[in-house]
Amino acid sequence: MAHTTGKTKTMPYSLAEQLRTPEEIAAYLDAWLAEAADDAASIVRALSDIAQLKDMSHVARDAGLSRESLHKALSENGNPSFATVLEVARALGVRLHAEAA
Template structure:
């Protein structure tokens, strides 16, 4: 997965809205397929992005309740550039 950064002025002039994959992760099967595809990518940031998108699709507050983790901790762990450990 790759992130493309566009010129904000050009994007605004064209009337284009940023793409948010979380809007399309609307059921368990779609989320599972998306995460599986991210696991195949050799870039570890792809998995972090996929987990973050799936978490946003589900709702960070709900995920925090389900996992027993603090919402703020989830945001930090899944923030762009974070280096979570997979123990």
């Protein structure tokens, strides 16, 4: 549903429409890694966004976790281990990468 405010027409943002392919998912996560490199909670939030779109139950199974454990790890107060982050990334079909600062 579009909203018109004066001369500007706005549309609701749908992350699901932006993250349809593995390349789009990788670009989304890469943008978070670039913009929030010092903010682990923001990077976990990005993983959570993607996991929710991909179906948390399937991601949990592919990462070798229970759905509850994955949800807790990726929650606002979650503090997943680096191993969990790597397993979730693998389950989402993406890899983290490094570059010189």
